[in-house]
Amino acid sequence: xxxxxxxxxxxxxxxxxxxxxxxxxxxxxxxxxxxxxxxxxxxxxxxxxxxxxxxxxxxxxxxxxxxxxxxxxxxxxxxxxxxxxxxxxxxxxxxxxxxxxxxxxxxxxxxxxxxxxxxxxxxxxxxxxxxxxxxxxxxxxxxxxxxxxxxxxxxxxxxxxxxxxxxxxxxxxxxxxxxxxxxxxxxxxxxxxxxxxxxxxxxxxxxxxxxxxxxxxxxxxxxxxxxxxxxxxxxxxxxxxxxxxxxxxxxxxxxxxxxxxxxxxxxxxxxxxxxxxxxxxxxxxxxxxxxxxxxxxxxxxxxxxxxxxxxxxxxxxxxxxxxxxxxxxxxxxxxxxxxxxxxxxxxxxxx
Ligand code: SAM
Ligand code: FES
Numbered sequence: 052x053x054x055x056x057x058x059x060x061x062x063x064x065x066x067x068x069x070x071x072x073x074x075x076x077x078x079x080x081x082x083x084x085x086x087x088x089x090x091x092x093x094x095x096x097x098x099x100x101x102x103x104x105x106x107x108x109x110x111x112x113x114x115x116x117x118x119x120x121x122x123x124x125x126x127x128x129x130x131x132x133x134x135x136x137x138x139x140x141x142x143x144x145x146x147x148x149x150x151x152x153x154x155x156x157x158x159x160x161x162x163x164x165x166x167x168x169x170x171x172x173x174x175x176x177x178x179x180x181x182x183x184x185x186x187x188x189x190x191x192x193x194x195x196x197x198x199x200x201x202x203x204x205x206x207x208x209x210x211x212x213x214x215x216x217x218x219x220x221x222x223x224x225x226x227x228x229x230x231x232x233x234x235x236x237x238x239x240x241x242x243x244x245x246x247x248x249x250x251x252x253x254x255x256x257x258x259x260x261x262x263x264x265x266x267x268x269x270x271x272x273x274x275x276x277x278x279x280x281x282x283x284x285x286x287x288x289x290x291x292x293x294x295x296x297x298x299x300x301x302x303x304x305x306x307x308x309x310x311x312x313x314x315x316x317x318x319x320x321x322x323x324x325x326x327x328x329x330x331x332x333x334x335x336x337x338x339x340x341x342x343x344x345x346x347x348x349x350x351x352x353x354x355x356x357x358x359x360x361x362x363x364x365x366x367x368x369x370x371x372x373x374x375x376x377x378x379x380x381x382x383x384x385x386x387x388x389x390x391x392x393x394x395x396x397x398x399x400x401x402x
């Protein structure tokens with residue numbers, strides 16, 4: 052009977068490495084449903100029925116890194132590369148604002164064309180055009196100086212998944228040019244600089260064991276990020292992991308619930324990857340403790356090219372169509388779409 056562990060996590064927000072490992076290795080349907088019901092209740096206690104939306108602008112798929120899992124890795128010759136201009140990015144945000152978005156996420160590969168000056172200029176423009184909006188960056192590993200410059204320019208939040216808290220597993224997923232320690236250090240720096248910070252990982256990535264996931268949870272508990280992004284690993288054509296199996300819906304849902312119980316006030320998206328492995332994946336994510344969705348605001352013409360993994364959903368829709376579709380999905384599980392920045396409440400209380 053593992054329910055007592057879920058109860059303890061619910062009450063004390065903490066478990067040991069062995070306890071998390073046991074939960075993950077011995078999960079069954081009943082345990083998962085129990086964790087999901089407590090997690091959904093916890094999300095509602097802190098954020099009500101609200102689901103926050105983030106307008107994702109995938110502004111470049113050019114990347115100097117070569118992560119083994121990622122469809123836009125540098126050595127994937129079959130990826131069709133693109134960059135959005137500043138005007139295009141600002142137009143995406145304008146369109147998004149009219150649709151009710153109050154957070155814009157600039158995400159891209161680690162593209163050297165976008166120098167620190169260009170990023171700062173973009174952030175300043177976005178904040179100037181939409182002073183009531185939050186700007187989130189998700190552009191990978193940078194120096195402390197660069198992160199400090201973006202923050203000064205007005206960036207509010209930063210998403211940088213730690214990918215895995217097990218250094219040996221990190222080496223299995225990345226080329227030797229990348230280091231786990233640098234990734235973790237970047238996250239600590241982002242927190243220190245006052246960003247609302249998002250960490251996270253893929254579920255079911257090649258070589259991942261239950262104890263690695265347990266370590267991911269402990270890592271989150273220690274870092275205390277304001278956001279956590281998790282989604283299933285999905286194989287991508289043109290990568291070394293193209294033939295590996297995808298992560299599962301159930302394991303991802305269970306982890307969403309554990310994260311919600313461990314960090315009651317965290318902002319937790321039901322990700323596009325979750326919607327890709329199951330047609331109702333995002334709705335199920337909301338029922339398991341998630342409270343954020345991140346639809347795409349990028350122009351239709353480039354959407355198919357930001358192909359991190361195969362069969363990614365929503366590549367054929369306009370932003371306006373996505374929001375209609377998402378509103379229905381959110382309402383189908385008894386929740387409501389919020390038109391607000393959707394800051395982390397604990398972060399707001401400590402400022
Ligand atoms: N370059 C930035 C970075 O490294 O943080 C942002 C873009 S990166 C593509 C965003 C996230 O996509 C990664 O952190 C990774 O977890 C996820 N991702 C990449 N390839 C994936 C795959 N095949 N399946 C699921 N998620 C994937
Ligand atoms: Fe660059 Fe993944 S390899 S975004």
